Amino acid sequence: MDDYKKFLGETVLTEEKVITYQLLSRALQVNVNVAKQMLYDFHRTQNARRVESVHATYLVYGVKKAEDGTSQSRNGINDDVDMTSSMPEVDSLGEVVPTLTLSLIQEERLRDALAEYEEVSSIHVYSVGPHPAKDLALLADVAQKALMLHGSQDTKAYATIHNPFVHQRERKDRPVAAPVKTAPIATKVAPRQEAKPSFFKTAAPAPPKPKGDVKPLAEAPSETEKATSSATAPFSKKPTPSLKRGGSSNSAGGIMQAFSKAATKKIKKETETSQPATPSGDDSSIQPLSDDGEDDSEVVPQPKSRAGQKSKSEREEALRQMMEQDDVEEEEPAETPHEDDRMDDEEPPAEPEPPKEEKAEVITTSGDGRRRGKRKIMKKKQIMDDQGYLVTIQEPGWESFSEDEPAPPPPPKAKAASSGHSGPALASKGKKNAPKGSQGSIMSFFSKK
């Protein structure tokens, strides 16, 4: 219970910062009303020890005395010049209504300010600081800080008024219930969808993928490798914009990022122990590249910065999965051992391809001439391992797509692959891949080159 004294002592006296009750309640996770009392207690005890060592501001709420009897009845006597000129008949007197005044008052002015009140229904310490608050506007910054602090936390902790009726639009991309209990592979896939909000899943949240859907992809035939890998290269930049978008709209991202560093370390540690336990047999979901190095020459290396971003988000994903389910951990480390192994091959890109879109796609809506849904794709990502080597691996992922109706039945291989590789595509991307021809969408013009 006395934590707050230490906390306040440090921040106010040592760091010379101003603390509001809001900031205190969020920092210590206590109710706002308790925080107000803490501030009061701190202010009293400190000033008892040493006069004027801390200065407070007060928030006073109540009824003020009317400044002069008529001022509140507007348009009354004050406006009589106007009145006589034209509207003698109109009764323009407004009602006098009770006015409650909420004042933020500097400690030094409290006595004067209170004298103006007729009745005070509530008073509490708003902030304490090491100096008299000359400019109350500075408190705005502190308040902003407080609001930022609480960001993602549950507001119930400090008990603002709870509203049991609040309803929020469901974000369509959120899986209804992550199908955690099905199979390791399935769980890997499901949370990944989460991170990629898309406009097009409005009709229905994607159904949890049955295991069967995922399997064929893992055993993807490799005969189309060459064609697709070459086709992939130009599109390899595509995923990033949408990924960024997904990241920013994901409110949990902040936390996950904060954790991600520690978590990756954790993964590393585990990999050291579990390395032998991850043979290529069951880790089909994460494909290390360069199993056969024959395609190396054809593939353009991905730009490093983008790869970095991407891998970061992937890492977050990995972490999230780890938190969600323990047995995923066994699989997760697969990433890192290969990194270590492959340090010296730079970008060995040959990878089994996922050309079988038809199997691995889920169409959620197909009205109005457009098909929307998700499909399974293989995504390349580069990871900088702890020794500074770039490692490219490939992972299955889901992308949402929206394309014209006639597209799917016989998709030309190259096109399918290319759209497959465009990552979690926006509508425009899907459109671009539609067999419409050269015109394309205007959005392609805006995409990052």
Next chain:
Amino acid sequence: MVTLDEIADLGLLQKPSSKAPEPLERSDSSYKSLGSFALEKDRQYQQQFADIYFLRLTKIKPALEQIASKAWKGTIISGETAKQVERVLDVRQGELCWVTGTVYMDMPLKPNILEDVSKDRWISAPPSAKKYYSEDGSDAVMLEDDSGRIRLIGDILKNHLLVTGCIIAAIGTENANGEFDVIDLRFADLAPQPKRWELTKQIPGRKDEDEDVDMADSPSPSSSGQGSKKIAIVSGLEFPGSDTSYTVELNLLLEYLLGEALDPSAQKEVAQISRLIIAGNSIGAEQKPLAAEDTTEKRAHKKYGYDSSTYDPVPSNLFDDFLSELLPTMPVTLLPGALDPANSSYPQQPIHAAMFPNSRSYISLPGSGEPGWLDTVTNPWEGEVEGWRVLGTGGQNLDDMFKYIDSDDRLGMMEAMCRYRCSAPTAPDTLWSYPFQEDEPYIMKQCPHLYFVGSQPEFGTRVIEGPDKQMVRLVLVPSFSGTREIVLLDMETLDVTKVKIATVSSL
């Protein structure tokens, strides 16, 4: 007079107690938005505006003629019996008669589209005049319908608020100059008023429960007004871009509404506020750059003909943050105002959800029928809150009407609008409006219980009464940026309270 000693033992000025404060729950809000002012998405702007006047006249005329004939039928003045004439053109010189028509104010200071056209000026200059009214008496009042126009004279005109577009019935005679000497005039007066809870249902089960609990829990300490729901109306938040002079007050407002400020008893009162209505001008006016010298440099940034440097995203971001803080605890109805990013002509359409990246998840999907927790609505807006019919505007209708009249009596003008049965009489003359063809939505077909107008310089409120015992609570919602005031309405009695936020420092 309150001294320090008197309040020394008030709740929160003591050592922290270990007991957990009881959590508060906010009252439910019964709410329905009527969408009377929604426009089609693929609307045309090629029609003429005359239809608005025509529709307004034909819709209000029957009621007005009834009132007029009740008042004037059989009136005999100097041996002549008054009779009704159908059209303005039918008025004969020297005959005592009454006629219904639309008022047109001919004012030299008023912007005039015909003048602009004849002078080949096609750029609409921003309306500069504070008032169209001129002191020298050069203004003329006309009465017109689809047949013609006649000039009205008479001292009685000065006793009434008359603006372009209002529908009146006037009795009098045409004099030798062809002017109509008005003896008396009538408005349509308040429209029929719906009953409370006509469109929404009171939630009896839950409400009763709540009340029971309330009564059992806190029978004595409940002060005046406790137990009945309230709504808060605020206007003119004008979130500033660079000006930080009242950021503290905005923060205090947020803390107040969230129920974080103040002590438990006051927080309990705040928990009764079941809804916040924002009546226009949430986003501050653009700060004009002072120096024009660096414009050449800025021009380089232009892309696709759009100069991104002229856009300041800060105010809308701040507003979005404000909303996203508030929404978890309180539903919000958001009307656009003159300064907001919505269309500038009446009726303003809802502010687009894209303006609120953080709060948009509270906005309902288009076409889902359910009102969103954050309901971005039109201006003007009509709805039913706690069973009361509510009409609200962002303030442009009143501000424009204000220019016609030599008075500062804004409440009187609000009342006049209700008596005209028209919430925006000066549209489409001086208040820009969509050229309606089929419907004239500004007509008050039903009289609201509560009529508020936002972005006003001063607070004001009054209750007016109609001939059929209609009661309308009029509220002028002051602009927060100017007055730091918000309005609380008790939703059982429609009583008004004002909350003022102030800062006192030695500066």
